[in-house]
């Protein structure tokens with residue numbers, strides 16, 4: 001047999017039956033032999049490679065926002081660093097306005113009020129800095145934004161907004177701050193993005209991903225809601241693929257807002273079911289682009305103090321956040337998506353939101369049992385021991401971002417206080433309870449480099465060095481496994497990827513060092529020497 005490639009390296013597989021290998025053979029993108037078997041094929045192989053590095057199954061980000069990240073690469077970067085205070089933010093806006101053509105929008109992203117003095121940018125200061133241009137600045141959480149008067153002139157503020165808020169000052173004047181679903185007021189003006197724009201954004205995001213060793217991702221919410229960039233966002237992925245721009249295997253979570261009520265034969269049991277036109281649902285697609293779970297938002301963000309909490313925030317005791325829709329509507333959406341056969345992925349950060357989602361999954365499963373459903377809770381922010389036990393028993397998959405601790409952990413500590421922080425973004429407890437544990441970044445909310453995320457999962461320290469739920473720390477091996485095998489399992493993709501076994505896709509990352517053998521604080525310094533998809537090096 002003449003195979004496509006034989007690759008020699010120090011290989012870690014995550015296969016308990018063969019944890020290590022010194023060579024693997026690849027044919028038609030999949031692993032066909034290891035070690036002696038691979039060496040026998042080497043002489044006739046079309047390509048032979050000797051890799052001086054440590055090979056691990058490719059990183060898989062189970063929750064990120066590729067189009068938003070790709071678009072953000074050309075927006076004004078307001079993250080901290082480089083922006084260290086609010087005056088610097090205004091100066092950056094003014095600089096961008098000065099170099100923009102007439103009427104062009106100044107769009108910035110990544111600011112975090114917690115890191116620039118505690119206040120959101122103000123409307124009248126953005127009017128000055130904007131020099132007549134409409135200004136739209138997106139919070140790093142994605143859950144809120146601020147606009148100036150020239151931007152607000154494009155929409156009318158409604159009296160009430162379900163699942164969101166346009167923040168007014170004491171005099172009843174609009175401050176420019178739009179929370180949660182109220183963001184759609186400004187989004188409606190600039191959206192939808194064109195397919196060309198989105199396909200290009202996907203291409204630039206994927207190039208960055210590969211340079212960081214990411215070979216698979218799940219885009220956590222496309223085609224609808226305040227998070228979607230266009231109602232035809234999924235088509236942008238197909239276009240990107242046709243143009244050769246789709247270089248990272250992608251699973252799409254479709255926003256629940258894109259679903260419609262389904263009607264079928266009475267034997268189908270679809271009563272109340274929600275789906276896409278034609279009844280398309282989770283699972284359709286191939287090894288490069290597939291339809292994943294449906295994405296539902298139950299609440300907002302912790303940094304923005306909008307997530308749905310049982311008790312008030314430590315630094316804002318009267319505020320318990322709010323659900324993103326009337327709870328009855330949310331429950332109907334969750335149950336309807338389950339009944340129609342979707343894997344359901346619900347965003348829940350506050351403890352009250354997590355409880356609500358667990359209750360809803362329980363109700364959905366009692367109405368229509370489904371083995372191995374792997375319904376997900378995105379973020380699973382604050383989880384009591386009692387809820388953690390129910391999550392494990394129900395077979396629900398938590399999708400927490402260990403990366404948050406290192407980048408926004410100090411802001412989370414201020415919001416939660418020490419006691420609740422110990423139950424926030426848990427990792428080790430989930431593993432010990434026997435759930436699937438994926439690795440993810442929620443990029444562009446925080447920097448999404450997997451080695452940085454893995455370091456945070458091991459170290460559990462905030463940016464200022466304070467321990468954050470240290471009992472939840474993972475070993476480097478557990479974190480690495482989460483970032484490949486765990487993420488694959490979270491989308492039913494483990495028969496194909498997440499480890500290196502016979503018949504699986506030959507997707508792997510080559511690292512300069514073995515993260516298990518360096519000091520935990522130095523994991524993020526390890527160079528990524530290359531990424532291979534289907535045994536082919538990324539170009």
Ligand SMILES: [Zn+2]
Nearest residue numbers: 063065220442
């Ligand atoms: Zn997200």
